[in-house]
Amino acid sequence: MELKIKLEQLNQRVNGLKEQIQTEEATKNAFVMPFIQILGYDVFNPTEVIPEYIADIGTKKGEKVDYLIKKDEEPILIIECKNWKEKADAHNSQLHRYYHVTKARFGVLTNGIIYNFYADLAQPNIMDDKPFLTINLEDLKDSSIKVLQNFTKSEYNLANILDSAEAMKYIKAIRNEFEKEIENPSDEMVRLLVNKFFEKPLTANRMVAFKEYTKRALSISISESISSRLKSALVINENIETGKTNTLGINENIEIPKFITTDEELEAFQIVKAILREIIHSERIAYRDTQSYFGILLDDNNRKPICRFHFGTAKKQIEFFHNGKDSGEKVTLSSLDEIYNYRSELHKTIENYN
Known part of the structure; x- marks a missing residue:
């Protein structure tokens, strides 16, 4: 993943320079600006990345947020920076105030190493108290990087980010509650x-x-x-x-599953679901795993295939049915993110059934 490689390289830069960085301004220049560039935005274009953006709050004039990022002339992200020695979850009340007076849907609080992403999932135009996404350069996670990919200039997608944000928010909350129950059952x-x-x-x-x-x-x-x-x-x-079988005394009478639904297949299903939620209710989208393919169906009906994934070999493929359920068309995928490129084919398939 190209984005992950760039983030790893930035982490190496941070580790090599941080002891020489003494101020918040130096943190912004040495760490945060390269991060913004990695997302594909031109830090030297003041119509795209606006430093010291004025965010007046009521009668309090001259308030400024460190960076505001625009795409297609619309504000999408505000970034408030702290010295790398400070915690990235401190002072978020300041970001909270800035968020309220800007039109950006997302806010970031960072110390140049940890980037906490906030949205307004609980109440419109009021920043949530807790981040839905955390990018830690010293502990990069593939699942988080996939969400971050949607923030890049080339792949920015508001709907996909909000879907991911909501899912990550509640998954994190459920995990926290579950871990509490394990430690001290209520x-x-x-x-x-x-x-x-x-x-x-x-x-x-x-x-x-x-x-x-x-x-x-x-x-x-x-x-x-x-x-x-x-x-x-x-x-x-x-x-x-x-090349051996049953060498460890496994009972041969036990029925071994002929196939296993993988995390990759489930992730592909969620991507298709996110795309189709634009035109139909998500409850109508179902999946069935088989020995030869992972199928996605409309209304859980075998006669209404939406698409099929063939992930059993090194070459990953998606099979479309926009030209009719009996005329599947296979396309090779280099990454799951490429599924988003076939929104029109998936939409057309649904239209054919309705």
């Missing part, structure tokens, strides 16, 4: 689980005991699940390398 969680098999009243003493049982059960379940997955991966890898 009364509600204990009752939810225990009431399914324990018919007696949950007294205070029993609740204390069952809380401990629940904590241990969740911990054991997660540990064994991880261990099982690792063992399976090792077995598959060993058998592929040696």
Whole structure:
């Protein structure tokens, strides 16, 4: 991924220079401006990247946000910078005020190393308290970089960013709550689980005991699940390398799935879903995995194929049906992001069924 390579190179630059950087202004020049350039925006074009953008707040005049980025003459992003020695989640009240008086849908608070992206998912034109996306140059994650790709000048897509922002916001929230429950199960969680098999009243003493049982059960379940997955991966890898089968005493009577739905296939499904949400309700879009392809259907109907993904080989392909359900047309994909290039074909397929 080209974007990831550029970010890794920027991280090397940051690590090599940061001890010599003493001020916020130097942080902006040495770290933040190169980051903006990596996204494809011309930092030397004042109609595209506006430094010290005036964001007057009520009677308070002369307030300035460090950068405002425009695309097609529309403000899309404001960036407030701090010294690299400061925390990137500090002083977000200042960014909050700037966000309110600009038309940009996204705000970034950064120290040149960590970039926290905010939106207004909870209330229109009021910046959320927590970021939906964090880019840490010292700990780059592929999933986050894919979202960041939508912020680049060449691929900026407001709808896709908002879809991703909402998903990431709630996934993060659910994970946080789940991790809390693992560490210290709540009364509600204990009752939810225990009431399914324990018919007696949950007294205070029993609740204390069952809380401990629940904590241990969740911990054991997660540990064994991880261990099982690792063992399976090792077995598959060993058998592929040696060409052997059933060398570890696996019961041959156990039915082994003929196919596994991969994260890549599910990601492709989400991209198609995001594209089609523009014209139909998302609940009408379903998928079915098969041994030979991963199919996406309208109304979960085999007679209404929207597209199919063929990811079983090194060459990834998408099969379209915009010219009729019996005339599939395959196109090779170099990356999943290229699916967005075929919006018209996917829309036409839906129009043919309606």
